[in-house]
Amino acid sequence: MSRRILDEAARLFYEDGFPATSVRKITAACGVTAGSLYNHYESKEEVLYAILKRAYEDSEGMLEEGLLRGGDRADRQLAELVRELTLFHTERRVEGLVARTEWRHLPAEQAKEILDAQRRIRRIFERTLERGLAAGLFRLSDPRASRPAQVDVVAKAILDMCINAGQWFRPEGAVSARDLADQYSFLALQLVGAGPPDA
Secondary structure, eight states, X not given: OXXXXXXXHHHHHHHHOXXXXXXXXXXXXXXXXXXXXXXXXXXXXXXXXXXXXXXHHHHXXXXXXXXXXXXXXXXXXXXXXXXXHHXXXXXXXXXXXXXXXXXXXXXXXXXXXXXXXXXXXXXXXXXXXXXXXXXXXXOOOOTTSSSOOOHHXXXXXXXXXXXXXXXXXXXTSSSOHHHHHHHHHHHHHHHTTOOOTTO
């Protein structure tokens, strides 16, 4: 029941926005009473927090698995990180979009937890880029520029690419989620001046 509440609430928050979604709308979509919802969550804000907490915990777990699959080479790790994050935001696009936009409606303490999760994810990418630079696998310098691109800027660019896929991706489209994840992995490696990781 708890999962159903979160799934239906996420859909409503995505379609109508958090402020316009009432507890009554959520319970009607789930086919339960308000009392049943309050057995699981104290408020609409608690429902939103649970959705976002689940989304960030799952995406962080996927990224950790990707790092392990990448072994000890930063180029393989980056390819796996991009693949995992793109898959999350295409296969679970509603959750991803709600997590991106609706966290501002949380109480301050819970909002801080979500922002901390966002920072942890960004730091995973930054550390991978730093390892790749140290190993000579990545190149962020441009001969035409006065200085190389900053690691945090490159990390944000890659994150934006993966996360924003959820805004336009459609499962019924010409490109599958996995094909897109593979393409984005290739593009991310090009962005940092690396070749295919098995080359």
